[in-house]
Amino acid sequence: xxLICPAGNSAAYREAVExxxxxxxxxxxxxxxxxxxxxxxxxxxxxxAAIAFGHSRGVMxxxxxxxxxxxxxxxxxxxAVDDAVxxxxxxxxxADMGLMAYTARRHPAQRIHVSVQAAAASVxxxxxxxxxxxxxxxxxxxVLSLAEVRNLTHQAPCETEVFVFGGLCVMAExxxxxxxxxxxxxxxxxxxxxxxxxxxxVPQGTELVSRLGDxxxxxxxxxRPAGYPTLCKGRFSADGRVAHSFEDPVSLDALGHLEExxxxxxxxxxxxxxxxxxxYVAEVVSTIRRALEARPEARPAILSRLSRVSEGQRTTAxxxxxxxx
Amino acid sequence: MQIPAAIRLALVPAPLFLVEAGARKAFEVVLARHPSLVDxxxxxxxxxxxxxxxxxxxxxxxxPRPATIRVVRSIEPGMADACAEGPIVRLLALxxxxxxxxxxxxxxDIVVSGDMEAMLALRNALDDCEVDLPTDLAGIAGPAGxxxxxxxxxxxxxxxxxxxxx
Numbered sequence: 001x002x003l004i005c006p007a008g009n010s011a012a013y014r015e016a017v018e019x020x021x022x023x024x025x026x027x028x029x030x031x032x033x034x035x036x037x038x039x040x041x042x043x044x045x046x047x048x049a050a051i052a053f054g055h056s057r058g059v060m061x062x063x064x065x066x067x068x069x070x071x072x073x074x075x076x077x078x079x080a081v082d083d084a085v086x087x088x089x090x091x092x093x094x095a096d097m098g099l100m101a102y103t104a105r106r107h108p109a110q111r112i113h114v115s116v117q118a119a120a121a122s123v124x125x126x127x128x129x130x131x132x133x134x135x136x137x138x139x140x141x142x143v144l145s146l147a148e149v150r151n152l153t154h155q156a157p158c159e160t161e162v163f164v165f166g167g168l169c170v171m172a173e174x175x176x177x178x179x180x181x182x183x184x185x186x187x188x189x190x191x192x193x194x195x196x197x198x199x200x201x202v203p204q205g206t207e208l209v210s211r212l213g214d215x216x217x218x219x220x221x222x223x224r225p226a227g228y229p230t231l232c233k234g235r236f237s238a239d240g241r242v243a244h245s246f247e248d249p250v251s252l253d254a255l256g257h258l259e260e261x262x263x264x265x266x267x268x269x270x271x272x273x274x275x276x277x278x279x280y281v282a283e284v285v286s287t288i289r290r291a292l293e294a295r296p297e298a299r300p301a302i303l304s305r306l307s308r309v310s311e312g313q314r315t316t317a318x319x320x321x322x323x324x325x
Numbered sequence: 326m327q328i329p330a331a332i333r334l335a336l337v338p339a340p341l342f343l344v345e346a347g348a349r350k351a352f353e354v355v356l357a358r359h360p361s362l363v364d365x366x367x368x369x370x371x372x373x374x375x376x377x378x379x380x381x382x383x384x385x386x387x388x389p390r391p392a393t394i395r396v397v398r399s400i401e402p403g404m405a406d407a408c409a410e411g412p413i414v415r416l417l418a419l420x421x422x423x424x425x426x427x428x429x430x431x432x433x434d435i436v437v438s439g440d441m442e443a444m445l446a447l448r449n450a451l452d453d454c455e456v457d458l459p460t461d462l463a464g465i466a467g468p469a470g471x472x473x474x475x476x477x478x479x480x481x482x483x484x485x486x487x488x489x490x491x
Contacts, residue, residue: 008449008452009449009452009453010453011422011452011453011454011455012452012453037445037449038367038369038442038443038445038446038449039365039366039369039445039446039447039448039449039450039453040449195442196441196442196444196445197441197442199441199442200438200439200441201436201437201438201441202438203436203438208433208436220433222433223433224433225431225432225433226430226431226433227431275427275449276425276427277422277424277425277426277427277448277452278422278452278453279422279423279424279425279428280425280427280428283425308428308432309425309427309428309431310431311427311431312431313431313432
């Protein structure tokens with residue numbers, strides 16, 4: 001299975017390559033990619049240099065152009081695809097069907113991967129994207145159980161890629177409106193979930209209060225691990241009890257299921273975290289690479305160190321272990 | 326890694342102007358060696374950032390463009406647009422991109438406040454710049470540069486050992 005690794009800048013790209021990535025995914029410095037955070041991402045020149053460096057080391061580059069085009073401004077997304085192709089991207093990761101149509105028509109030889117943001121979670125939807133636009137791979141949403149991943153992989157007419165580590169989005173990706181509801185900006189249209197411009201951390205006595213726009217997301221007592229200030233990871237009062245109403249502030253870790261994923265025929269394993277630092281990329285990629293090359297029984301000891309870099313310093317296998325409907 | 330309390334106490338009488346002179350020289354050298362930092366920051370380069378070391382008796386107030394740095398006893402409200410507070414070793418490791426800022430935040434090793442967009446931009450810009458303080462600052466030492474560099478590297482390795490991942 002290929003190891004697909006994140007990079008939010010050139011330094012992180014190099015770390016990913018050195019640490020053992022088979023492919024690195026990254027995006028341009030604008031709203032065409034779903035990690036459009038300040039100070040992050042690649043200029044056109046940086047992208048071309050990174051791709052060339054990757055190729056010199058036998059590592060592929062996938063360019064994420066995975067937000068949905070804004071009516072009237074499609075040219076921004078078209079140019080991103082054109083420039084990614086010119087730079088030598090091994091694949092473009094797309095969510096918008098209009099952009100897939102443009103890419104298939106304008107660059108018929110360019111490999112298209114379907115972004116997780118496209119929420120292609122059924123054999124029918126995947127088959128349509130393959131037939132209509134020639135998609136070669138689909139990144140599966142993080143809402144599928146292991147059995148569902150296995151069934152879809154067996155029946156899908158293209159390769160499948162799954163997230164195995166990193167930030168866990170529990171919503172139907174590409175469809176979630178929580179960030180929009182709170183801030184007017186979303187990962188789907190603007191490339192930012194819970195944008196930093198709307199985030200405030202306010203120390204109150206020994207507690208740290210996290211706020212997103214007009215909403216209090218959580219209050220962290222001294223010493224309690226903190227999480228991202230997203231509504232879906234917030235702690236709210238409802239029906240007389242205070243709880244994480246949507247999801248605990250934890251990270252995804254499906255690395256305990258590597259053998260099942262391999263047997264299911266999954267082509268590639270994806271690590272989330274383009275917004276994380278190069279130190280995170282180096283640590284996570286090298287550790288997972290070591291685990292992939294180790295015997296299954298040796299993996300837990302190798303992987304145990306990763307919880308400390310995780311949100312809330314805890315992890316979950318998420319929907320892969322889903323026992324509910 | 327925390328600076329021992331005895332060292333902290335010994336530094337309390339240090340005149341701020343002297344500390345500020347050293348900090349300014351280091352700041353100027355780092356900016357000169359990494360011009361892409363200010364480029365990548367864009368408009369955020371004009372914001373003012375406060376860095377409060379929880380184990381030193383002073384704090385730093387920094388603006389990348391125009392380049393200014395002040396050393397103060399503590400950061401008062403209104404002094405900075407965004408602040409980060411934590412042990413000085415962690416803050417310096419973050420400056421060099423040797424630790425992941427999110428992981429430090431999750432573990433509550435650092436506390437951030439104020440304009441998070443500006444702070445995030447700075448974190449991301451620093452992460453790409455590959456600041457290496459022993460290498461960057463060795464030039465200040467003139468002919469003794471290589472010796473100073475090796476000494477700084479040894480100190481860094483010992484200080485960062487429990488936290489570094491590279």
